[in-house]
Amino acid sequence: MDLIKPYVYEVTRRLPDKMQDDVALELQSTIEDMLPEHPSEEDVRAVLTNLGDPAVLARRYSDRPSYLIGPALYDQYLNVLKLVLPIIMIIVVISVVAEKILSFSGETSMLSIILSIFIQTLFAAASAGIQSVFWITVVFAIVERSTKSEEEPFGKAWTPDQLKNKPAIPKKRLISNWELAGGLLWTAVGVTVYLNASSLFAIYEQENSEGLNKAATVFNEEILGSFWPYIALLAGSSLALIIYKWVLKQWTIKLAVINTLYNVLWVILLSLMLSHPDLFNSAAVQELEGALQSDLSNLTQWVRLTVIITVVVFSGIDIFEGFKKAREGRKYKKLEVEQVDRTTEFLKRRL
Template structure:
């Protein structure tokens, strides 16, 4: 276990990219000067304890705090902001375009209808940029002000010791998949946006008279409002976790525990929504019954079976991912 390399690796995460190499060389020289000639791991441990946590030592390279997002997080902030803005804008534009398709009249190609589409796309895009920038900035402000160490949770940070240093990124099993994280965040934004802004688009679409599109929502919109606050809170937690995973790059036990708690919370929410029979729009069942030419009771049975299959599959995937991550963190070499 090379504590010096791990310490340098950790501190570089908090330094601006342009000074990382020089600062790393300087710090390595300082550490070596503080060690005896034939030093042991215990000597290194004590020197690092005297130096303090990488987060606080990095602040000494930027002693004047006149910023909202400090240099330790700035590069990650810009990178995450670009990704999240892209996700928000993509979802907002997709929903706006889908709404226009559904609600557009037969003469959609007329100038006023095309103009309406572009206006909606522009306003939706601007709203997506503003919302994403707001929430990403809030998360990074929390990280900056709580001075949390990489891999740990804001407001629950314990006293730092060299044992808390992150492992060097050599174990691919402990590396957090950027692809999975980005996809998970995009899916969360998409589902949350649909449920909050346009739940009526989760529906049964039929071609009506005069070429119009008849929409029968799957969910009872009024009943859905009961769950919206919890959905929003969990989406914001997911955003915070996405940012923290992006910064940490590798799994730690606190992060794995938070991940498991989040999955448990989302599973509880899903179970509550699945067993809430009032959440399904009765008109949806009636329309589907008439289309399929089967009794309403049969359609209701189909929906119950679908809920069971979805519920077991969703909970199973969440449990598998949580257990896999926790076991990796618990069983990793000390």
């Protein structure tokens, strides 16, 4: 029985039409070269067994990956999921809890509120998580199929020479996933709070047991809204910095300088916003002054100054830590070079 033709057919039928004829000729020639001059059926069986399953061999000929996300991208795919999903879950929980607190009427038992928050959070988190996984998977699948099989993602063919440009990163210089996740969380929560400031920072009054009604917002919505382009610019800069950290994977002097510029931008924007004379809603201030029977002009100034000083201190610490980590990495590299030089000199003396 001729086993060669069925084997070639089983391979080529799994390939695109434009490849089938060329692969059939190549595979037929390969099999004939592997066989002795007068092959027996056992010889043919041995050669076909050596070539392996036709389905597996067809995947080797095909340019299309047989997996959704291949090994070259899989670790990065998991890292992105580990970064994004916890942040989304936290934002969902904060949103649901805030909504329940603001809609609380006082007539519902605490147990019912807790159960309602738990159920609503569960469904909202599941929905947001599924959508996030779906779109992240789609992006990585597109990247997987937009590069050639002999290349790494983003079109860079791997060679051992690339190891020369990828030295081991000292631990003190390494940018951890937790650091990246913290930056993403801070940006996401900050933008969420800004966009919902009119609901989160407001004076509520209860009327006729129908829940809480907003009496006045703490911040002037018109003034707060005028800063949105700058907030969007700051959020975009933060995301760009986080992506750059993710690509770089270590602190460098250049990264520390960029981080300094970002912190300076953040401090300037916040200072301009908080120092605006009409930032606080006069109606809300009057409501609080009437309720507390006290002049709050000094309190608002104290709040502005306290927030600005706190942000300046934490930004300064972040800037200092960035340069410290970058310099520690350079010291480590210098010590490593000196150790190699000493080892080389020792070997020369011994030889």
